[in-house]
Amino acid sequence: MKPSVFAGPEGHPFHPFVVPLPIGAFVSSLIFDILTRTRADGLPYLVDAAFWLIGVGLIGALIAAVFGVLDLVAIPRGTPPFTTAVTHLMLNVAAAVLFIIGYAWRAGDHVELDQTRWGQLALSAVAVGVLIAAVWFGQTLTYHYGRRVTGRTDDGRASD
Amino acid sequence: MDVNPLTRAAEHIENMKALDAPAMAVQRAARAVFGRGRVRQVLAGEPIGHPLHPALVGVPIGAWVSASLLDVTGADEDAARRLVGFGVLAAVPTAASGAHDWLATEGAERRDGFVHALLNDLALGLYVASWLARRKSRRARGAALALAGSGVLGGGAWLGGHLVYSRGVGVSGRDKLR
Numbered sequence: 001m002k003p004s005v006f007a008g009p010e011g012h013p014f015h016p017f018v019v020p021l022p023i024g025a026f027v028s029s030l031i032f033d034i035l036t037r038t039r040a041d042g043l044p045y046l047v048d049a050a051f052w053l054i055g056v057g058l059i060g061a062l063i064a065a066v067f068g069v070l071d072l073v074a075i076p077r078g079t080p081p082f083t084t085a086v087t088h089l090m091l092n093v094a095a096a097v098l099f100i101i102g103y104a105w106r107a108g109d110h111v112e113l114d115q116t117r118w119g120q121l122a123l124s125a126v127a128v129g130v131l132i133a134a135v136w137f138g139q140t141l142t143y144h145y146g147r148r149v150t151g152r153t154d155d156g157r158a159s160d
Numbered sequence: 161m162d163v164n165p166l167t168r169a170a171e172h173i174e175n176m177k178a179l180d181a182p183a184m185a186v187q188r189a190a191r192a193v194f195g196r197g198r199v200r201q202v203l204a205g206e207p208i209g210h211p212l213h214p215a216l217v218g219v220p221i222g223a224w225v226s227a228s229l230l231d232v233t234g235a236d237e238d239a240a241r242r243l244v245g246f247g248v249l250a251a252v253p254t255a256a257s258g259a260h261d262w263l264a265t266e267g268a269e270r271r272d273g274f275v276h277a278l279l280n281d282l283a284l285g286l287y288v289a290s291w292l293a294r295r296k297s298r299r300a301r302g303a304a305l306a307l308a309g310s311g312v313l314g315g316g317a318w319l320g321g322h323l324v325y326s327r328g329v330g331v332s333g334r335d336k337l338r
Contacts, residue, residue, distance in 0.1 A: 009164055011326030016214075017317065024222010024247070031246055032239070049230070049239030056226050135218075139210040142324065143331050150326050 001154065007070035013148040015067035019138075022060030026099065026131060029053035030124045033116040042114025051110040054103045054124075061096050068092075071147065076154050081145040084137055091134035098127035170322040173275050174268035183274040190259055203260040211330040213257040217320070220254055221313065223247035224287060228310055231303035241294035244287055244306060251284050258320075261330060272323055279316035283309045 008014035032050040036043045072089060075082045102123045109117075146152035173179075194200050205212030227243035230236055258280075262273040286309035294302035323329040 009167070012164070012167065012318075012321055013325055016325070017321055020218035020221035020317075021225050022222065023218030024220065024224070025226045026222075027219050027250075028223045028226060028243055028246055032242070035242070045236055045238050046242065049236055049242075052230075052235070052239075053226055056229060057222075060222070135215055136208060136210065139208075139215060142214075143210045146328065146331050146333075148325055149328050149331050151328065152331075 001074045001076060003074035003148065004070045007067055007074070008148075011150040013067070013071060015064060015071050015148075016138075016142070018060070018064045018067060019135075022057040022064055023131065023135070025053045025057035025060060026095075026124075026128055029057065030121070030128050033121040033124055036115045037118075037121065044114045047110050047113045047116050050116055050124075051103070051106040054099050054106070058096065058099055058103065061092070061099075065089075065092065065096075075147065079154070081141060081147055081154075084140050084145065085147075088134055088137035088141065091130055091137060095127045095130040095134060098123060098130065102127065166318055167322070167326070170272060170319055170326070173319070174271055176271055179271045179274055183270050186274070187263055187270070190263055194260055194263065200260065203257045205257070211257075211261060213254065213261050214320075214324065214330070216250070216254040216257060217317070219250040220247040221317065223250060224306065224313065225310060228303070228306050231299070231306065237294070237297075237299050240299075241291060241302070244291045244294065244302070248284065248287055248291060251280075251287075255280065255284070265329065269323060269327055269329055272319055272327070273329075276316050276319040276323065279312050279319065283313040283316060286312060 003013070006014075008017070029050045032043075032046040032053065036046050036050070068089065072082075072085045075085055102120055105120055105123070106116075141147040142149065194203070201207070203212060205215070208215070223243045224247040227240045227247065230240040230243065255277075258277065262270070262277060265273050286305050290302045290305035290309060293299075293305060324331070
């Protein structure tokens with residue numbers, strides 16, 4: 001099946017091009033959380049920035065999801081790459097839900113905090129872990145099954 | 161010929177034989193640095209079973225783009241500087257793993273990868289300059305350097321995507337394509 005034109009031209013899918021923004025924003029947010037914990041008096045501006053970065057990550061994730069779903073629907077149902085793609089999607093949804101919970105939690109208290117709460121930090125750490133697993137399944141689609149790679153058939157083999 | 165000007169640019173680079181001499185000289189020098197052993201295996205992504213470089217690129221790119229977003233919204237000077245700095249640190253293992261993957265390439269892919277690395281190294285230099293400007297509290301200059309960096313980085317990323325999705329670099333069993 002040919003993917004939608006909105007998923008990017010042959011040999012240049014849009015999904016992998018937009019995923020760096022949410023990945024970098026979420027990882028940076030977690031790094032900032034950790035930094036606020038390295039000083040006894042905290043770093044209030046990084047507590048704010050960590051909250052803001054989760055927001056950026058969620059917007060970026062929504063954009064990435066649109067292009068990702070366009071690539072997903074072009075995979076024949078019931079095939080191994082389809083199962084991998086659904087797993088990739090589910091893990092990303094799980095990570096996004098964890099970050100949405102974290103965002104809502106922080107929205108109430110990030111202004112008055114000097115350090116990110118341990119619970120908020122732990123939630124983000126788990127979410128980043130889930131995100132890394134999601135990235136791994138996404139890589140399986142590209143590097144194992146050859147999805148969206150020029151000259152690959154639907155079952156991942158090189159076409160003659 | 162492809163209608164997309166960016167794809168045409170990538171194909172133009174693939175045919176630039178003048179790049180071969182400097183690219184091969186850099187490859188020879190880099191091979192001596194990387195050697196063999198555990199570090200090389202990790203850079204290749206052997207523990208995860210996939211190339212490591214594309215898994216890492218999101219971290220510096222996302223940190224840097226987020227820094228520019230902070231600049232545009234005018235908020236939090238110190239957080240923007242920290243983001244640029246974190247991106248620079250994250251770029252080091254990203255570049256090392258990318259350099260490792262490039263060592264195995266030749267011909268058109270070596271040329272594409274060489275220019276991909278040059279653009280990304282230039283972007284890295286612009287972000288280092290941006291961080292230095294921000295440390296001297298010259299935010300406008302730091303923001304401008306970061307924006308320039310993101311433009312160059314976008315070009316480098318396009319070529320990286322071209323290498324994987326148009327040429328199949330790093331995709332398993334791709335030798336059958338030849």
